[in-house]
Amino acid sequence: MKEIGKNLLIILVSFCLFSLCALPCKAQERVKELTLEEAIEEAIQNNSLIRQAIEQERAAVEGEKSARADLFPTLSTSYSYTRLKNAPFTVSGPMKIKVGEENNISWDVMASQPLFTGFAISTRRKIAALDIDFQEIVKEQAVLDIARLVKIAYFNLLLTRRALEVADEEVKQLEGHVHDAKALHREGVIPLNDLLKSQVALAHARQGRVQARANLTMAVSKLNTILGRDIMEDTRIQELPPFQPTRYEIAILFEEAIQKRPEVRQLNVALKQAGLAIRMAKSSYYPQVYLVGRYEQIGDDLLATNNDFGNDHNLSLTLQATWRIFQWGKKPADVKKAMHERSALEQKIRAVKDSILLEVRDAYQKLRVAEENIHTATEALDQARENFRITNLQYQEGMTTSTEVLDARTFLTQAEVNYYNSLYGYRIADAELKRALGQR
Numbered sequence: 204m205k206e207i208g209k210n211l212l213i214i215l216v217s218f219c220l221f222s223l224c225a226l227p228c229k230a231q232e233r234v235k236e237l238t239l240e241e242a243i244e245e246a247i248q249n250n251s252l253i254r255q256a257i258e259q260e261r262a263a264v265e266g267e268k269s270a271r272a273d274l275f276p277t278l279s280t281s282y283s284y285t286r287l288k289n290a291p292f293t294v295s296g297p298m299k300i301k302v303g304e305e306n307n308i309s310w311d312v313m314a315s316q317p318l319f320t321g322f323a324i325s326t327r328r329k330i331a332a333l334d335i336d337f338q339e340i341v342k343e344q345a346v347l348d349i350a351r352l353v354k355i356a357y358f359n360l361l362l363t364r365r366a367l368e369v370a371d372e373e374v375k376q377l378e379g380h381v382h383d384a385k386a387l388h389r390e391g392v393i394p395l396n397d398l399l400k401s402q403v404a405l406a407h408a409r410q411g412r413v414q415a416r417a418n419l420t421m422a423v424s425k426l427n428t429i430l431g432r433d434i435m436e437d438t439r440i441q442e443l444p445p446f447q448p449t450r451y452e453i454a455i456l457f458e459e460a461i462q463k464r465p466e467v468r469q470l471n472v473a474l475k476q477a478g479l480a481i482r483m484a485k486s487s488y489y490p491q492v493y494l495v496g497r498y499e500q501i502g503d504d505l506l507a508t509n510n511d512f513g514n515d516h517n518l519s520l521t522l523q524a525t526w527r528i529f530q531w532g533k534k535p536a537d538v539k540k541a542m543h544e545r546s547a548l549e550q551k552i553r554a555v556k557d558s559i560l561l562e563v564r565d566a567y568q569k570l571r572v573a574e575e576n577i578h579t580a581t582e583a584l585d586q587a588r589e590n591f592r593i594t595n596l597q598y599q600e601g602m603t604t605s606t607e608v609l610d611a612r613t614f615l616t617q618a619e620v621n622y623y624n625s626l627y628g629y630r631i632a633d634a635e636l637k638r639a640l641g642q643r
Contacts, residue, residue: 236441239357242430243643246353247346249431256342263331263338270331273324276316284308303512304503311499321489326482333479337472344465350643352429354634358627360422360440365623367419370412373616376591377405380608383599397605404609446626448574449633453567456640460563461556463641470552477545484537490526497521559639566636573632576625580618587611587618 237245247253284307291303317324384401387393424434432438461467497519500507508515527534594611597603637643 236439238441239354239443242357242426242440243350243353246349246430250345250349250429252345253342253349256338256345260335260338260342263334267328267331267335270324270328273317273327276314278312278314280310280312282308282310301512306503307501308503308505308507309499309501310507311497313495313497315496316494317492318494319489319492321486321491323483323486326479326486330476330479330483333472333476337469337476340465340469340472344469347465347638347641347643349429351634351638353426355631356422356426356429357440358630358634360419360426361442362623362627363415363419363422365627366620367412367415369616369619369623370408370415372619373408373612374405374412376595376612377401377408377609380595380598380605380612381405384605387601392601393605400605400609404612443630446577446629448577448629451567451570451636453564456563456567456636457560460559460640464559464639465641466555467552467559470548470555474545474548474552477541477548481538481541481545484534484541487527487534487537490524493523493525495519495521495523563636563639566632566639570629570632570636573625573629577622577629580622580625584615584618584622587615591615 287303287305287307290301290305292299292301294300381398381401384393384398388395388398423436423438426440427434427436427438430438498516499519500516501513502508502510502515591608591611591614594603594607598605598608
């Protein structure tokens, strides 16, 4: 029985140790790596600029509802109480005849329907409807800006991750070199200063690795900020597919940018609104015609139902026309002001289009430069790797010095850094070009 109990205890302890060892693995498995598209969607959901644009769009919808309500009749009511010092009277010969009470109470209900306002109400509604379109485009622009920020932060995080891998590799290879240098120094093959050079280079590489880790931490924090996450969260992202250059035709890019850029579309909507603003200003040249219906109660009690001097209620229907004939030049000034504002918008559209074309041209050229840099950096990386391999073998055989090995490793590190800078630099340049085109 003691033997069985001992075996059970061993099994139980082993199971507990296995469970404890498995917990970190399971926890690590729960950390999901974000794809680029998932990161963009998350940022769009959490970003305050997008929420602000959504609220502005909702406000524009309510503004259109408000403008549409002006087309329908309005209903109003009023209640008044007047106290006179003396009851009103009229004089007929020597007699004073009372014609009213000291207390006068009246209330009414009135309905007013606009019949013609010089097209002001319908024009105001059209302007409000265009404002909805305008705010939708503002939201699209905010989405494009957020997508661009996410892409750049995502690519920079991948770049810093690669830089840390390069730093780790450099430290590992220099540790191997220092090990070889110590062995050669013990055998008297190399002098002490060669060994010291190797150790100094290793210490410098380790310092660079510490900085690379710090850069990676900051890149994660920056991405977290854009995503709306806790700045300290350990966000992990997926590597991108292998590099595939995209071919563009500059003439097609120009045409696409002019059609899709939110800035141009916003200004086109604003131009339509400016044209309607001129029509609004011209509406003051016309009379304002309303149909007014009114029911009134007049009396000396609280409900105005008692009136000893006339009828206590009445119903009226009025056709009312108001026409402002002279306002010291205000009407033509308002019209000219609206016309000048439209002309200013037309000039602004031309300037914005020129700026967009220049932006597309610049982004296109940077993309082409980045593509050329990838090919150059790839060749240089292959050459640097081969150079380090040969130099390291020569050192192990006593055919060269530590300086040559350290120089070869420096060249390899720089070549690796240049390669990844060009690789992710192309991704960033492509993201900038897509933003210049109005693409998400």
